[in-house]
Structure formats: C-alpha cells, structure tokens
Amino acid sequence: MTGTTAPAARPANPRFSSGPCAKRPGWTLDALSDAPLGRSHRAKVGKTKLAQAIEDTRTVLGVPADYRIGIVPGSDTGAVEMAMWSLLGERPVDMLAWESFGAGWVTDAVKQLKLSDARVLEAPYGEIVDFATVDFDRDVVFTWNGTTSGVRVPNGDAIPADRKGLTICDATSAAFAQDLPYDKLDVVTFSWQKVLGGEGAHGVLILSPRAVERLLTYKPAWPLPKIFRLTSGGKLIEGIFKGETINTPSMLCVEDYLDALGWAKSIGGLDALKARADKNLAVIARFVEANDWIGFLAKSADIRSNTSVCLQFTAPEIVGLSKDEQDAFAKGVASKLEKEGVALDIGAYRDAPPGLRIWAGATVEASDLEALMPWIAHAYEAQKATLAQAA
Numbered sequence: 001m002t003g004t005t006a007p008a009a010r011p012a013n014p015r016f017s018s019g020p021c022a023k024r025p026g027w028t029l030d031a032l033s034d035a036p037l038g039r040s041h042r043a044k045v046g047k048t049k050l051a052q053a054i055e056d057t058r059t060v061l062g063v064p065a066d067y068r069i070g071i072v073p074g075s076d077t078g079a080v081e082m083a084m085w086s087l088l089g090e091r092p093v094d095m096l097a098w099e100s101f102g103a104g105w106v107t108d109a110v111k112q113l114k115l116s117d118a119r120v121l122e123a124p125y126g127e128i129v130d131f132a133t134v135d136f137d138r139d140v141v142f143t144w145n146g147t148t149s150g151v152r153v154p155n156g157d158a159i160p161a162d163r164k165g166l167t168i169c170d171a172t173s174a175a176f177a178q179d180l181p182y183d184k185l186d187v188v189t190f191s192w193q194k195v196l197g198g199e200g201a202h203g204v205l206i207l208s209p210r211a212v213e214r215l216l217t218y219k220p221a222w223p224l225p226k227i228f229r230l231t232s233g234g235k236l237i238e239g240i241f242k243g244e245t246i247n248t249p250s251m252l253c254v255e256d257y258l259d260a261l262g263w264a265k266s267i268g269g270l271d272a273l274k275a276r277a278d279k280n281l282a283v284i285a286r287f288v289e290a291n292d293w294i295g296f297l298a299k300s301a302d303i304r305s306n307t308s309v310c311l312q313f314t315a316p317e318i319v320g321l322s323k324d325e326q327d328a329f330a331k332g333v334a335s336k337l338e339k340e341g342v343a344l345d346i347g348a349y350r351d352a353p354p355g356l357r358i359w360a361g362a363t364v365e366a367s368d369l370e371a372l373m374p375w376i377a378h379a380y381e382a383q384k385a386t387l388a389q390a391a
C-alpha cells in the first residue's frame with residue numbers, strides 16, 4: 001500500500017465477518033471432540049445434547065420458563081419462515097423493514113403468502129420505523145438488529161403488553177449481544193453463527209404462550225411442508241421443544257453451539273456478552289469521532305448496533321462520486337485490508353449503501369478492533385491516492 005506508513009500492530013485475529021462470525025477466543029477443533037458423531041440424534045446421547053442446547057439457551061438468554069425453545073432446520077431463515085407460515089393470516093399484519101433481511105420477510109408476506117391485509121412500513125438504510133405508527137393489534141414482523149444497515153431497535157417500550165397481535169422478531173444478530181424484552185416478543189428467532197460464532201446450520205425458534213395459543217386455535221389456509229409443521233392432530237408437537245428435532249440435525253454443529261454456550265456461561269453470561277459487544281462498538285465509535293472522513297450509517301446513537309457496525313466514507317470528495325464510484329472506492333479499501341490480512345469480509349452487504357461493515361459481536365476481541373482502526377485509515381489514504389492517480 002502507498003500513502004501513510006503502515007501501522008506497526010496487526011489484529012491477532014482478522015475475522016470481522018458478519019456471519020459466520022469469529023469463533024470464541026481460544027476455540028480449536030478440539031472443542032468438538034465430544035460430538036457423538038455417527039450416532040443417531042434420537043439415541044440418548046444425541047437427545048441429551050440437544051436438550052442441553054435448549055436448556056443452556058434458556059439460561060444464557062434468560063428466556064422465561066413458560067416460553068418454548070426449539071432447534072429447527074434452515075438456520076434463522078428457516079425459523080422465521082416457519083413462524084410466518086404457521087402463524088400469519090389469522091389477522092392483518094404490519095411488516096416492518098429497514099434493510100434487506102426485513103425486506104425479504106416483506107416479500108414472503110406479500111408475494112409468497114399473498115396476505116390480503118399486509119401493511120408495509122419501511123425506513124431507509126440507517127434508520128428504523130417509528131414504532132408509534134405500528135398497530136400492535138395486528139401481527140407485526142420485524143428484525144431487531146438490521147445486520148446490513150447497522151441499526152437496532154433500542155428497546156421494546158413502544159410494544160404494548162396488552163397487544164392483540166403477535167410480534168414476530170428476527171433477532172439473529174441481536175441475540176446474545178442485546179437485551180430482548182421477551183414479554184413484548186411472541187416469536188424470537190436466531191441462528192448459531194452470529195454472536196456466539198457457532199457453526200451455521202440450525203435455527204432457534206422461541207415461542208411465547210400466546211404464539212402457542214395461536215398455533216392451537218388457527219389453521220392457515222395454505223399447505224405447510226413437513227419441515228414447517230409445529231402441530232399434529234391439533235396439538236403442539238412438544239418433542240420439538242425438548243430436542244426431538246423435525247429432521248436430522250448436525251451433531252457437530254450442536255457440539256459447537258454447546259461449546260459456545262459454555263464459553264458464554266464461563267465469562268459471565270448475557271451481561272458479559274453484551275459488555276464485550278458494547279466495548280467493541282466503543283472502540284469503533286472513538287475512531288469515528290476522531291476522523292471526519294468516516295461516519296456511522298446509523299445516524300442516531302440510540303439505534304446504533306453493537307454487532308454489525310456499518311460505516312460510510314463521508315469526505316466531500318468521496319460523497320461527491322457516483323454511487324458506482326463510491327462502491328468501487330469502498331470495495332478498494334476493503335480489498336486492501338483483506339490483502340494485508342488485517343480484516344477479512346468487511347465490505348458492506350451487496351444491497352446496502354457503499355461502505356464497510358465490521359462485526360463487533362461478543363466473540364471479537366476489543367484489542368483486535370483497536371489494532372484494525374489505524375489500518376482502516378491507512379487503507380483509506382492508499383485508496384485516495386489510487387483515485388488521485390486515476391484522475
């Protein structure tokens with residue numbers, strides 16, 4: 001790289017991808033040595049591991065005792081769609097979207113389920129919908145933390161306790177890093193490869209008693225594939241919430257999730273996980289504060305994510321470029337950092353505004369982010385020099 005002198009220190013771990021995210025500190029393949037490979041997941045050893053994963057999820061996240069937790073196929077997408085296909089259609093729905101994953105759930109509701117009374121409330125990248133405009137007597141589907149725009153819902157205060165509709169919340173990049181108000185959420189979903197850095201494969205579906213009530217009293221008009229079915233003969237399939245999965249899980253991934261949960265417990269549980277993510281965000285915030293050429297995509301600090309941190313180049317000479325040129329500039333910076341081996345996979349998501357997206361969840365070490373920041377400045381200067389040469 002040309003431009004400023006290269007920083008002396010490098011991140012010990014350059015993995016800042018927003019999913020799969022960095023493994024927990026100290027992770028090696030040995031963490032998986034107790035996986036019951038080649039055994040049936042329905043044998044005692046398999047069922048015990050799956051039940052343990054559910055129990056540890058409840059402990060670490062503080063999920064209320066009367067909420068059900070199931071391990072389901074299809075990662076977070078599987079869990080969200082299973083909930084949408086099983087629960088929606090009983091009443092009108094408000095679909096909230098502020099980035100591409102929320103937009104995907106809108107497509108599901110409008111174009112796939114073709115719900116007749118779906119109201120779509122959208123906010124641009126960097127903002128969220130004003131919850132005062134949402135009608136919680138309708139069902140409401142939303143994403144807690146917008147992974148591709150770096151925003152999060154600050155709290156559940158605007159969600160009424162006595163709502164008539166169900167709240168279906170995709171919390172995949174929020175769970176284990178942010179507070180989730182379970183009393184305000186009827187469905188919470190996430191996958192393992194995000195804040196805990198587990199192996200990707202399975203989704204987790206958390207259901208409130210009201211969501212279960214809906215399952216028992218309402219039958220959707222559309223057919224449900226076996227992989228989505230949570231009831232049988234009008235009864236809840238309770239086994240799903242005890243570790244009897246609908247189809248075959250990867251016991252290797254289950255072992256890895258158990259290891260991640262064990263690490264979470266060993267460092268102090270949810271509070272410690274949140275504190276790590278907050279500390280990581282603070283490292284980036286200090287850097288942004290000190291440099292006027294870079295800024296958060298989320299303009300307001302109260303909705304700024306502490307996991308998927310999205311940044312934009314804000315200097316007039318960059319903002320003045322066309323969208324394609326800005327995109328090429330940001331990609332150039334990310335690629336320089338990757339070539340140097342100091343940051344892997346930190347380009348903005350393909351549908352998001354040009355910039356960088358740095359994962360700051362609990363498995364990332366603040367010291368690695370400290371080391372990365374000067375490299376971003378260095379790569380930025382080098383990319384500007386490339387621009388000047390081309391002009």
Ligand SMILES: Cc1ncc(COP(=O)(O)O)c(C=O)c1O
Binds near residue numbers: 172
């Ligand atoms: C907010 C959000 N929802 C859904 C998904 C899809 O998750 P999965 O790949 O686990 O299905 C992601 C993945 O990054 C996400 O960030």
